Amino acid sequence: MGESRRKYDEEFKHNAVELCHTSGKTTSQIARDLGINSSMLSRWQREQAKYGERAFPGIGKQMRGTDLEEENRRLKKELAIAQEERDILKKLWPSSPKHRNEISVYLGAHGNFPCRDDVPGSLLLIAPIRAW
Numbered sequence: 001m002g003e004s005r006r007k008y009d010e011e012f013k014h015n016a017v018e019l020c021h022t023s024g025k026t027t028s029q030i031a032r033d034l035g036i037n038s039s040m041l042s043r044w045q046r047e048q049a050k051y052g053e054r055a056f057p058g059i060g061k062q063m064r065g066t067d068l069e070e071e072n073r074r075l076k077k078e079l080a081i082a083q084e085e086r087d088i089l090k091k092l093w094p095s096s097p098k099h100r101n102e103i104s105v106y107l108g109a110h111g112n113f114p115c116r117d118d119v120p121g122s123l124l125l126i127a128p129i130r131a132w
Contacts, residue, residue: 008036010056010057013044013048013055013056014048014055014056016030016034016036016041016044017041017044017045017048020041020045027041027042027045044056054066
């Protein structure tokens with residue numbers, strides 16, 4: 001059966017890269033002393049050179065960005081949530097009108113509109129509403 005992957009914490013990686021800079025040994029010698037592959041140590045060196053203190057965020061975590069990048073990531077996540085909520089609200093529910101310019105009218109329990117003929121202005125007019 002295959003070997004399980006070894007995991008190295010952030011401190012170990014920083015110390016290994018620092019050892020490459022301070023000792024007079026080659027990367028291959030340091031990697032052999034630490035019991036890791038030299039290509040892995042070289043990759044750690046590249047990552048630390050590129051990202052500095054933000055390198056090696058941890059297993060399953062995103063690379064820590066600058067404050068601006070973090071803000072951008074947070075805003076993108078909020079925008080995705082807002083767009084999903086908007087799309088849900090745009091869907092027509094079974095009780096909603098078929099068109100946006102219709103109004104649902106409750107006709108009462110017996111199917112009659114609850115209005116009186118003797119009251120002026122209580123005429124029921126069913127027509128679509130026009131947007132001005």
